[in-house]
Amino acid sequence: MFAQVVVGGVAAGCVYGLVALSFVLIYKATRSVSFMQGELLMLGAFTAVVLVEALGWPAWVAAVAAVAASFAFGLVLERAVLWRAIGQPHLTPVLLTFGLGLVIRGAVTSVPEATHRMHRLPLPWSRPLTVGPVQFAPEHLMVILATCTACAVLALFFRHSRTGLALRACSEDSGVAAMLGVSPAAMHALAWALGAALAAFAGVLLAPVTFVEPGMGMVALKAFPAAVIGGLASLPGALLGGLFIGLSEALAGRFLPDGVKDLTAYGLMLAVLLLFPRGIGEIGRRQ
Amino acid sequence: MLGCTIRTASLLSWALIVTVADAGVPGVTRDSIRIATIQDLSGPIAILGAPIRDGIVMRLDEENARGGVHGRRLTIAVEDSGYDPKKAVLAARRLLAGDNVFAFVGNLGTPVVMATMPLIVGAGRPHLFPFSPHQATYQPLQPLKFQIFAPYRDYMDAAVRHMVRANGYQRVCLLYQDDDYGLEVGRGVESGLGRLDMTLVERTGYKRGATDFSSQIARLRAARCDLVVLATVVRETVAAMREARKVGWPVDMLVTASGYSAQTHELGGAEVEGLYGVSVLPHPYPGTDTSRRLGEWIESYRTRYDADPNVWSAMGYQVADIFVQALRAAGPGLDVAGFVAAMEGLETSRDFLGGPGYRFSPDDHLGNRRGRLARIVDGRWRLITDYLD
């Protein structure tokens, strides 16, 4: 039973972590806090649903296409609007993303079919996997595996590809990066596009767990604590922060008094902010 | 600036008072009646607001196609509050003065209802059948407030008692959404158990938007519950059942009318088989065993909105239908007092949608207190009892 609770917590934590990852990626490269990741997540999931239900595409093709479409959408938003936030105070991107989030949410809710019922994405397989006493639900297994894959791909991208290295260089010091021939404008666009794609990826993974409806972006509220716990500027930290919150919530829900569970994420975030302002990674570094 | 605006405003208000006095009954002319509804069409429960609106509008248009009530066409102003009481208050004020509506029908969401109801009633307009479990929508008795939705605390009380008597449960537990809805259900369950000299063995909450229910189910299982009452909406109902079945826990579950939806088995599939639910209005299933009238209704809804009707569409339709019946009973010389008198004498029979008959009286403005039990068998809800007392 204990292991079962842990599995549930890890799966939830993976989703928190993925959204947090998209948030931190954008933050690192553009110094902008994006408050539309929840809406991008919802839009990505709806895109996949439309491709499956209206065009009859297989679910996994639709999922890949939705993530790609979200990448493109992120690029468009950056070129049209978000580039103007470069060099502006923090408040500018906060408000721009908030406004864009309203536009996305409003556009989706004005489609009757989106507000009349919840939608689902069919899973590629439906049998739970049993390991010893623990049951892995197919949707949880998919979330966990896909998150691991995504992290491996991102790690390779940032360590070994030219573009990934350029993006990293740009996040560390855009001035120096520019001197080395990296275009900060292109990297700015790339970061937003990647952030949008990651949010859509999280949305597609969340679709079998929570189903697709206009309010599903609320999960992004848990991504902020995850990102903060991870130190706001560390990609692995964001993911670990998400896992940490997912697990703590699950354990608090099982063993602590009723009601503590929902305070866990925010309480942890406040505690980390006050004790380890640069994230839980700092604990390791101090020793 | 302030002085100037107050002067302008007082002039304007005089002008308005004069026009209102001329018009007689607000919102009513010789050939039309204007009403209003405040919905959530873009906020957290837009997934309920949109079908409710569509159901209401469809019923009014049907009536208009037949020439209206006593020759008066029905028009409705639909406002979107986005679940924000501030917007709702402003919308209500605007509808009361500017649009000058006759009544408010089916407003959605407790904060919205609680913030606007005093204004509406204060302006002397009927406040009819709001979608809110708050007791204040029908109690204490107030001439202008009417409600048709059976309170959770009443029908869950009866449903839990029936379940315990019929199936002999010993350990009843509760999984609840952490808001006014969950709270009301909890009260009903506790009162029902109290009447059987039992107590709730374990309770555990979740927040709207929660994604993972493994910890809650583990907790309930550890408490060795044999009936879990779910104060959940569709998504969480499916998640809770799925989680329990996944870990091989065959416990019985009973969900409120908020989880009684075709979406529950559409999304939950085999994992929600055997789930008990309370129904205050049956889901409109298309197909063989429905009446011809219901089949036509489903078809015309589908053509009109390009979406399948659900239980919320049916509730919207029902709300408008009762309003229309009361208007008819009030006769051609319509005013608020006459309408209230007609409402207080109204007794509707079961219609093609399968809802209970609603009955109002001068000392009871709550048209129905009862629900009936249903169970998911072979992938659809089957009603297993009549309306329970």
Added chain:
Amino acid sequence: MIQYVALAAAFALSALVGGVDNAFAQAAFVGTLALAGLGLVLIVGLSGQLSLGHGAMMGLGAYAQAGLVGMGIDGLPALAAAATVGALGGLVASIPGRRLGDLGFAMSTLALALVVEEGLLRLAPLTGGAAGLVVPPLTVAGWRLASPVAQAVASLTLLGAALWLVGRLRNSRLGRAWRAGRDDEVAAAAVGIDVRHARLLAFVCGGALAGLAGGLHAHWLGFLSPEQFGLPLSFELLVLVFVGGVRSLSGALWGSIVIVSLPQAIAMLRQALPGFELGAAGLELVAFGLIVVALVIWRPGGLRPEGR
């Protein structure tokens, strides 16, 4: 002057279309949101910090007010207490500022706001929790302010007083310390200004204004529930001060007018347009979002950049 004429015209138009009560009710909400916005101008515009949880300070004030009035205390002393509670909230919110960078600090205000919302839900014996809390009309020394006109007058009077007070404050030693710390922290510290202390006081003053605003707001709404003071409200307030101009005191008023009246105007417009009368309410949200984006892009200084 032109703005005021335009404002009076807009008010008259709104009264004509939506009724006088609606116009005054709008003015009452404009007043409370502008009060809270003024507090945020202090924090964001004058002292150069970012608060993502200002709505929660309003929530603290609203619940304090409702609780005290419920105990039979007169409206005016209750409002003073609401402002004090808001100030305490601001004090607590500003504590992490000593340790965190500006963005980390902003995130801590967000965390605190979420904790406040959750706390209001949990303290059910005091706050009514999820069931909510009914608030009676404001009563000041035996006067019941229940009509929209009275509400508008109360709101705007307090707003006027607050504007005057904050105007004085801005030109005081403290005000200069805020601006010095905002423009150049190092230089300010070099001339002996305790920037940290000044920033803390900005949060305290901003919190007090938000608490006061929340106290009034509670009466204008008549019903409180914790989710009303969640992140959407905090963002609404941020949009408000940005639209008005983050550094302008009267900008809070102009921003508040836009925030309160724009959705109303859009809703009325939608109903006036044939074909849109019933459906597609999401489009109102789209329009509002687009206007926010457009304002941020084309009027980055707000409607009243560095105004009075």
